[in-house]
Amino acid sequence: MHDRTQTAQAGFGLIELMVTVAIIAVMMSLAVPSFGNAARSSRERSVVQRLVQDFSWARGAAVTGNASILNSAASGAPAVTLKLNANCSWTLSVNNNAVSDHSMALGTLQSTAPNITCSSTIALPATFTFTPQGFVNTTGTVTFTGAGGQAYPLQILYSGTMLRLSPVAGAQS
DSSP states (O other), X not given: OOOGGGOOOOSOOHHHHHHHHHHHHHHHHHHHHHHHHHHHHHHHHHHHHHHHHHHHXXXXXXXXXXXXXXXXXXXSSOOEEEEEOTTSOEEEEETTXXXXXXXXXXXXXXXXXXXXXXXXXXXXXXEEEEOTTSOBSOOEEEEEEOTTSOEEEEEEOTTSOEEEOOOBTXXXX
C-alpha cells in the first residue's frame, strides 16, 4: 500500500501557474512600450541616414559628371541640386529632372517617421547646388527631431560633405 503522505506531487499547481502568468504579464507590460520606442527611433534614424546618403550621392554625381550614369542626355557638367523642404522631405534633381531613388517624398516620410520635424540655421526650403568639384553653395546645420525628442543634427560644409553630429537625447530644436 502507498502512504499518501510520502508521495511527492509533480508539476505546477493552479496557484503557482497563475502567479507565474501574472509576473510574465507585468514584465511584458513594462517591456512593450520600450520596443515601440526603439522601433520609432530606428525609423527616424533611417530617414536621417538616407538624407546623408542622398547628399553624398549628389556630390558624387556632380563630381563624376557622367551623363550615362545620371541618365541624362545633356553634355558637360550636370546641374545637381538637392532641395530640403521645411516639412523635412527632399528632392534631388539632375539637370532639373527629379531623381526619385535619391529623394524622400512627403508621403514616404510621413509613413516612415510620421512625427519627425526639422529645423535649420538656414532658411527652409534650402536648395544645395553642387559644383563639378563637389562643393555646395549653402552651408549650415539641419536638425531632425523625432517624436521622443531625440535630435539628429547634420552639418553641411562648403566641401559638399554632410556630417552627422552626435545625437542629442531629449533635446528640443
